[in-house]
Amino acid sequence: MSVRLAHGIGEAPRSTPVRAVVALGANLGERAATLEAAFDELRHLALTSDVRVSTPLETIAVTLDGEDEDAPRYLNAVAVLRTRLAPAELLASLHRIEARHGRVRRERWGDRTLDLDLIAYGDEVIRRDDLVVPHPRAHERAFVLAPWADVDPDAEIPGRGRVVDLLEGLRR
Ligand SMILES: Nc1ncnc2c1ncn2[C@@H]1O[C@H](COP(=O)(O)OP(=O)(O)OP(=O)(O)O)[C@@H](O)[C@H]1O
Numbered sequence: 001m002s003v004r005l006a007h008g009i010g011e012a013p014r015s016t017p018v019r020a021v022v023a024l025g026a027n028l029g030e031r032a033a034t035l036e037a038a039f040d041e042l043r044h045l046a047l048t049s050d051v052r053v054s055t056p057l058e059t060i061a062v063t064l065d066g067e068d069e070d071a072p073r074y075l076n077a078v079a080v081l082r083t084r085l086a087p088a089e090l091l092a093s094l095h096r097i098e099a100r101h102g103r104v105r106r107e108r109w110g111d112r113t114l115d116l117d118l119i120a121y122g123d124e125v126i127r128r129d130d131l132v133v134p135h136p137r138a139h140e141r142a143f144v145l146a147p148w149a150d151v152d153p154d155a156e157i158p159g160r161g162r163v164v165d166l167l168e169g170l171r172r
């Protein structure tokens with residue numbers, strides 16, 4: 001028999017908070033308002049505190065064929081927070097926020113009202129079918145690294161290096 005905890009969470013919370021990093025992206029609809037609403041929803045997550053958010057940054061859409069100047073531009077941002085939610089529960093919470101903003105999963109890397117990715121969870125390495133952390137493409141995405149460096153200039157991606165150095169490498 002599976003046991004469900006009182007607050008409806010499947011995987012037990014951590015006893016001490018972990019610093020998690022969430023990337024946000026929106027290229028359809030009222031992008032700025034959507035990001036502001038999502039920031040608020042992150043601030044109200046259970047077992048979560050100290051939510052710090054970057055300034056939203058307008059970026060060119062990256063598609064499977066490379067940068068697409070003709071696609072709607074994204075607003076990207078990063079939130080750094082402290083949470084006792086287990087990684088799978090945090091990801092489920094992110095999916096619920098996306099769903100509330102009308103996210104429809106269609107093609108990979110397609111246009112979306114709101115995308116939330118879990119970029120890092122402390123320095124933990126997770127490889128499950130539905131969750132890979134650190135996010136496997138974060139280190140090569142300026143649209144993640146630039147807002148992340150804005151909110152946390154000392155950040156590192158476990159196994160990859162300092163965010164500011166990775167960003168510098170992409171610009172060279
Ligand atoms: N670190 C992660 N953050 C978010 N989703 C993840 C992560 N690792 C694995 N996934 C899985 O990836 C699936 C697809 O996620 P999503 O639709 O956001 O992908 P995408 O934004 O199109 O592409 P990308 O993953 O390259 O950003 C999700 O259902 C989720 O289970």
Ligand SMILES: Nc1nc2c(c(=O)[nH]1)N=C(CO)CN2
Nearest residue numbers: 025059060061062074109143
């Ligand atoms: N500029 C930009 N391009 C993207 C983005 C994004 O957030 N910003 N997200 C994607 C899939 O996660 C694919 N392409």
